[in-house]
Amino acid sequence: MATRRDQRSEESRRLLVTAAAELFAEKGYRQTSFIDIADKAGISRGSIPWHFGNKLGLLEAVLDDQLDTVLATFAPAAAGRPGDLLDQVADFIRRPRTRLFITLLAEAVEADSPIRAHYARLHAALRQAVRARIPAVALPPGATPEGFTALLVGAVIGLHAQWRVAPEAVDLDAVHTTIRALLPADG
Known part of the structure; x- marks a missing residue:
């Protein structure tokens, strides 16, 4: 059974991960400080190293949390039709925190x-x-x-980046309709 202290610790950890995810999405990993994260979370900045070791540990916790969100979002549905998946993708791209993936992508492609x-x-x-x-x-x-599959995932990542950079130039609804029209029919 979890103690009250354990519950507070877990709540602090969750608040820090949430605040960091939002700030990393908005400002990028390198431009976000412990102070920024602590202020947004309403928690002492000393809590970050206590929970995560360092800023990289916090980023890894954020990415693991987001991976869990992605997996839950795209878990196979009973219908399993491509159109249903496209609807989920379109909704996912529009979520504010999904910007995190594009913000951090440039850092992730560096070899080191x-x-x-x-x-x-x-x-x-x-x-x-x-x-x-x-x-x-x-x-x-x-x-x-x-x-x-690789083509479709790559197209979605590229579409997401284009829309984040120039939302006035990319009509997500029109692209969604186009992708649906180009998908092969169920066999």
Whole structure:
């Protein structure tokens, strides 16, 4: 049974992860300080190293939390139709905290990035979740389910980046309709 102290500690940890996720999405990892995070969370900045060791430990906790959110969001539904997945993707892109993935992507692609492995796990989980949702899709000759899945995940990541950079130039509803029209019919 959890003690009151354990509950407070877990609540502090959750508040710090939430505050850090929002600030990392807004300002980026490198531009966000312990002071920023502590102020937003309403918790002493000394709590960050106590819970996470350092700022990187906090970032890793944020990414793990977001990975859990992604996996829950794209868990296979009973219907398992590609259109249902596209609706989920469109909703996910519009969430304010989803900006975190684009904000941190530039840092993750650096060869020595401490978050590179987290992004590799995230992308693998996305491909796995998408692949599990499209088993009955009839692909054209020569196309593989793995290739189609990678293409679809890559398109979504690129679409998300374009929309975050120039939302006035990218009509997500029109793109959603176009992707749905281009998807192969269920086989």
